[in-house]
Amino acid sequence: MMLDDAGFENEKITGREPAPRRDKPAEPLYDREVPLNGTSGGHGLLHDWLDGEVDVMRASEVEGKSKVELWTRINAESEMLRRRVTPVGVQQRIMASLPETPGTATNWWKQVTPVSAIAIAVALLAVGALIIQAVR
């Protein structure tokens, strides 16, 4: 079985506890357990057709009409989804909910000036000295 770099973690290998989930699916997800080309009767030409590399006639001859028809229907459904646009009013709603000022690169270490760094160091030393004195 081939693995890709999708970043899945195999719980059996890592020994980590799976993250708690609400509404667990009744059946396992299809992630790794799907046979690839050559192990399930060969869908190579079907993929080639779906990727636009061979024509439908050739795919139909090799893979069978029923599979090609199924994927034609799935593609038609996908095409409908491809025509969907952001519902009216959503863009305005997003604009209305933006904060007044945008964020800038505000990593804390970039905001520390030499003077403030020295002040922080002196304060830490003073606190350390107080703690040592209190312990004695």
Add this chain to the structure above:
Amino acid sequence: MTATPLQNQGSQTLGGGASTPDAAAPGIDADQEIIAKVLAGHKDSFGVLITRYSDPLYRHALGMTGSPDVAEDILQASFIKAYQHLGEVRGRFDAWVFRIVANSCKDWLKNIRRTHVSYDEDDQPSTYSTPEEEMDRNELRTDLQFALARLAPSLREAFVMKHVEGRSYEEMALLLETTVGALKMRVHRAREALQQLLEEKYA
């Protein structure tokens, strides 16, 4: 000026009125100019980026979650997050904001593994020619969504980007920061899983 993957989707591949033509041949440089304007205090300029990219991002969220309401919420939260971190953009804005949306979708899928989803929650007009055809396609749509819900998020993401959004493997690799080979494998695996789940009934 270099066109961006998301815009290519909007203006070329999607067609059929799904694009955002008002975004008038923008590109990476144009995005950078807009970002500079927004950071200089022109908040309204951010609206141009929203207009430019909301459709492909909405479609991605819809394909991943199966719910128009959730897709809207993810889109809104993602743009707000992008605005709040706009000064941290390094490189392409479109790829950066896409990853915010994609990660939000995957987080949502991790937290709520829904088995029932519907695209009919809103009032998109029907394009079916007959009631019989509509029933037939509604059934396939529902079954397809059930099958998609059983895919691992990364397989679902690859399938949605390839089949629903109509992207090339190269665009997908750019947006997801991975290799074309890995994405082909995910798409193939997703197709085979879907076929296994659907062919008994439909093939």
